[in-house]
Amino acid sequence: MPLLLTRDDLRPLLTDPSLIAAGLDTIATSLTQADDPGTSAWWAFPLAASPTRLNVHAMTTNHDGTVLRTWPTDRHAALSHGLSLLYDRQHGQLLALLGGGEYLMWRTAGPVVLACRHLTPAGSRTVAMLGTGIQARYHLIGLRQALPDLETITVYSRDPANRRDYAEYAADATGLTVHTARSAHEAVEGADVICSTAGSATPVLDPAWVRPGALVTDIFLGVPRGLPARVITPTRNTPHTRPSGWEPHPEAANHTPPVPNATLAEVLAGTSPARTHPDETVLYLELGVFPWDTALSTFAYDWAVDNGIGTQISL
Secondary structure, eight states: OOOOOOHHHHGGGOOOOOHHHHHHHHHHHHOOOOTTOOOEEEEEOOOOOOOEEEEEEEEEEEEEEEEEEEEEHHHHHHHHHHHEEEEEEEOEEEEEESSSSSHHHHHHHHHHHHHHHHSSSOOOOOEEEESSEEEEEEEHTHHHHTTTEEEEEEEEEHHHHHHHHHHHHHHHHOOOOEEEOHHHHHTTTOOOTEOOOOOOOOOOOOOOOOOOEEEEESSSSOOTTOOSSSSESSSSOEEEEESSOOOOOOOGOOOOOOOOOOEEEHHHHTTTOOSSTTTTOEEHHHHHHHHOHHHHHHHHHHHHHHHHHHOOOOO
């Protein structure tokens, strides 16, 4: 019978340091399985009388089976209404229903944390967080593990109230000193790591603000493509995407991503360096669909089965 895993069931995967580390290792493994990038399809259906759309994303790989994710484009609603269905890789048998949207957010933020672990200069102590939305919060998970010398986080948002709320949340979640900045320039200046999580229509970062040798991460087209940096993407072998006719990211339709100088998969495998010299700025660009969706869902399912977590249900 399928296993129902609620938000509460899955929460240890995002709070227990050993399970966070195991999840990051799962992402790393999926990136190095270059022989099977998988197949993906994505639909974004408009809902009646609402600008909100319903996202439906299917991903399958030979290693981990198939996962079908559904969530509304309203990111706050996604936390309570997101749902993932995990299917057996051989027969398509339904294995689990993973409820809640927290794990949906981690599939974006987790790889960024993994990139911070492997692409950040040794001894990095400062992080600038651009944006205070849901992804900015999930970027904090595992950040102290990835950056053992981290001391301070400086946050910028256009809304002063959001800056204050995020700073309070981040300080409580990490135990670090968290500052608010009145401008993106103030937040970024001198930072060792810059995480762009702001879903802005225009870039919030000026390349001139970035110190040489910093790591910049971007998930929302928030960094200008003119940034002089070594561009690193997760992998060159992205899943084959079958067109659906329903573009989930119309803002990216006319965007041509830069050709990467290297990939995180190559850095993990030791076939490419993170930097060619200490002062080289690195841009980790995570845009698109990647094969760790099924791997993370399978990891969660296996952990739950091994530990007697969840409820078996009859459909």
